[in-house]
Amino acid sequence: MLSEHKLAAQAPFPAPAPLPAPALGEPYLLTPGPLTTSYAVKQAMLRDWGSWDGDFRAMTSEMRQRLLAMLGDTNNEFDCVPMQGSGSFAVEAMLGSFVPRDGKALVLVNGAYGQRIVQTLGYLGRDHVAIDKGDYMPPRGDEVAAALDADPAITHVILVHCETSSGILNPVAEISETVYAKGRKFLVDSMSAFGAIPLEVGDVRYEAMVSSANKCIEGVPGFGFIIARKSELEAAKGRSHSLSLDVHAQWAHMNKTGQWRYTPPTHVVAAFLEALRQHEAEGGVAGRGARYTRNRDVMVAGMRELGFETLLKDRWLSPIIVTFFCPAHPDFAFDRFYELMKEKGFIIYPGKLTVVDSFRVGCIGRMDEHVMRKVVEAAGQSLRQMGVDTAAPPAAAIAERAKLAA
Structure with a gap:
């Protein structure tokens, strides 16, 4: 069950062979759909x-x-x-x-x-x-x-x-x-x-x-x-x-x-x-869900190492898409972060919350854990380009989450 699942940083998995990259140098769509599709589907x-x-x-x-x-x-x-x-x-x-x-x-x-x-x-x-x-x-x-x-x-x-x-x-x-x-x-x-x-x-x-x-x-x-x-x-x-x-x-x-x-x-x-x-061929619902779960776990563990904080506690994190608080650092601007990530081949998703600033990273589509490690690497590079030395969220955002989740 998801509530009992340990994230990749705590319980590493054996690495499967990488999936093929998107056709024609396309960026990966880290969204909840439309998403990255295989060459055969295209x-x-x-x-x-x-x-x-x-x-x-x-x-x-x-x-x-x-x-x-x-x-x-x-x-x-x-x-x-x-x-x-x-x-x-x-x-x-x-x-x-x-x-x-x-x-x-x-x-x-x-x-x-x-x-x-x-x-x-x-x-x-x-x-x-x-x-x-x-x-x-x-x-x-x-x-x-x-x-x-x-x-x-x-x-x-x-x-x-x-x-x-x-x-x-x-x-x-x-x-x-x-x-x-x-x-x-x-x-x-x-x-x-x-x-x-x-x-x-x-x-x-x-x-x-x-x-x-x-x-x-x-x-x-x-x-x-x-x-x-x-x-x-x-x-x-x-x-x-x-x-x-x-x-x-x-x-x-x-x-x-x-x-x-x-x-x-x-x-x-x-x-x-x-x-x-x-x-x-991938194993139906179980096989597809396992790949997406691994995508999530690898990506969340890496983003947390950069200082990003997830909106949700682990128990409620889906393997579909993950919402992160925007960093509190004064030099962080989501629009700039988005463009830097896009330059590196990854299209992320803006947040859709009303209370705090956030953005989303999708785990679904024709991609795997190898891609998600590159996503984390690109996020770290983008932060450095912006002069942001920590991705820690505002204290008020964490307090708001704690208050509403109480």
Whole structure:
């Protein structure tokens, strides 16, 4: 379990062989997606496909089956529905199709993507309430249980599996147990976790989850996918607020014709199918998750040696992306640090917190621990170029974290 995991500085691993570098001297994308992809994934996009052609229909079918195979759905209760657009399109499709118009959602918020779910439900006209934990802490089962006891009108609970604005990995199994013990339904935004963090239906109960092509499976942007119980898909008929984001209509049409209702991102599907094959060859969810975990551990240990401090305690650090406090040193400026890192071949991510200055370093994509050691080396060089002799954060930032986490 993550809470028992020791970081690389405390428990070194044997070093595997390096992965190939990105094609054409591209920089590494140390972000939560889009991310660095393999040359084979890029190469898969060099052919044009007819969206109605039998070969492309077969590709769509294989893609759906490969995604379902990750669930451990031995009773054949789930189906997979690809949906054009970014991950937020797929999240909105899930919310609009599975939260009834007379339902009420409890959203568990600890970052920007939980807040986006709240905003989306407002646009959809769905009644909702939220438990907002701020940037530092996960929701826990006891407080969810109390909220459900206090409001019998709540029909659904919604959680972001990995909240990438902070990098926190939320306790999805704990929340699921609470939700179903109280007779409600659970929806999961696993956008940045599915494919690397287990979400098998025999271990975690939910009605539907959503993810996208350009995350842990290491495809490119262009579509998301909703995996849902067939019973929920049937019940969603006529419920959606949107023609193009109607999950039931997309599902029914695909099952009848093998085709997407509207123009599919054919090149993206071809790339994703290649990414799925590479995912399987790496050992599936377990193999992909192990590489990302090692990426995180090597990178965090090295950054801490430079004086950087993580926003989160080790227990809640995900292997997807890590948030660091910006250094307190007066000569540190994130924009300059970003450009220096980019010059060295690494594109990092700005922070998305409201309380303190921060930045993020992603652990996912076609990269390994050898790359992460180079990331740490580049960070040290960049600090020296800026005249920053320590990356220690402001005392106020540490005090704020301690206060909010108490």
